[in-house]
Amino acid sequence: MLSLTHRYSTPIYQFQAFGLSLTYRCFSLSHRRRETSPLSDTKPVKDAKPHKKSNDARNFRYANDPEYRAKILAQNRDRHKYLFANDPEYRAKNCIRTTAWLKARIASDPEYHAKYNARNLAYVNARYRSDAQYREHHLAERAAVWAKLDPVTREGLLQRQKVYNKQKYANDYTFKQRHRLQMWLRRNIPVRALAWRTHDAELHADRVARLCSGEACGFEKKLKLWMKRKHSDPALYDCYNCFASDWVPEKVFPIGYEHVIFGSGETVEPGPVPLDAAANKASRDANPSSGAGTTS
Numbered sequence: 001m002l003s004l005t006h007r008y009s010t011p012i013y014q015f016q017a018f019g020l021s022l023t024y025r026c027f028s029l030s031h032r033r034r035e036t037s038p039l040s041d042t043k044p045v046k047d048a049k050p051h052k053k054s055n056d057a058r059n060f061r062y063a064n065d066p067e068y069r070a071k072i073l074a075q076n077r078d079r080h081k082y083l084f085a086n087d088p089e090y091r092a093k094n095c096i097r098t099t100a101w102l103k104a105r106i107a108s109d110p111e112y113h114a115k116y117n118a119r120n121l122a123y124v125n126a127r128y129r130s131d132a133q134y135r136e137h138h139l140a141e142r143a144a145v146w147a148k149l150d151p152v153t154r155e156g157l158l159q160r161q162k163v164y165n166k167q168k169y170a171n172d173y174t175f176k177q178r179h180r181l182q183m184w185l186r187r188n189i190p191v192r193a194l195a196w197r198t199h200d201a202e203l204h205a206d207r208v209a210r211l212c213s214g215e216a217c218g219f220e221k222k223l224k225l226w227m228k229r230k231h232s233d234p235a236l237y238d239c240y241n242c243f244a245s246d247w248v249p250e251k252v253f254p255i256g257y258e259h260v261i262f263g264s265g266e267t268v269e270p271g272p273v274p275l276d277a278a279a280n281k282a283s284r285d286a287n288p289s290s291g292a293g294t295t296s
């Protein structure tokens with residue numbers, strides 16, 4: 001076996017050596033050609049000096065004269081805009097060049113890649129929030145893509161989402177608390193007298209369309225649970241996600257429930273009311289503990 005390996009391995013070494021020597025010769029030839037190729041430069045040598053002088057002068061002015069630099073940049077921008085709008089060939093070439101540059105930069109610079117993704121996401125989110133037409137188009141496009149998927153792929157994606165949520169629920173304390181509080185509110189708003197410092201809860205039997213004034217939204221949503229901002233005229237609403245985006249127990253829990261930690265096994269009962277909430281408590285109903293649930 002050893003001898004067979006040896007016998008067949010020898011010619012491979014020979015080919016490798018031959019290939020290497022060829023590669024070396026090609027590179028050395030091209031290198032030499034580049035070094036000794038003044039003939040390819042067809043411009044007469046006598047013209048080079050004046051050109052060089054004027055280029056140097058322009059470069060010097062560009063580097064040292066901010067007004068001149070701004071003028072040149074504006075001219076270039078205008079030219080680019082005009083050609084991009086009016087010359088299909090220029091537009092196509094520009095797109096190809098820009099895409100190639102972008103791909104290369106993304107592949108070679110992880111920091112730039114992260115920034116690029118964040119910028120894109122910010123743009124899509126901002127447009128989604130501010131442009132109803134874009135939002136409708138985006139949702140319709142997503143629905144169309146989803147409808148075209150075969151059942152196996154669809155099931156795989158749903159499964160992946162479930163696994164992600166399960167892991168997040170297990171590892172992210174705030175995610176778990178936020179999710180559990182929402183479930184608890186949906187069960188308990190109808191049966192308990194709950195009050196918040198900054199909001200009033202509205203739980204509807206059917207989804208109701210309202211404009212969410214939260215920072216992450218700013219557009220209309222159809223939801224059953226809405227948190228109405230106190231003392232707002234006209235009325236301002238937050239969806240639950242916006243309302244609970246900052247996990248501050250004094251804000252997100254009803255008054256008297258700030259101590260609750262879901263998953264601790266303790267029964268969810270109102271505790272001593274903090275002093276600052278005493279005034280709000282006075283306006284609550286007399287029997288806050290009806291319909292008690294547990295965290296287990």
Ligand SMILES: [Zn+2]
Pocket residue numbers: 212213214216217218238239240241242243
């Ligand atoms: Zn919202």
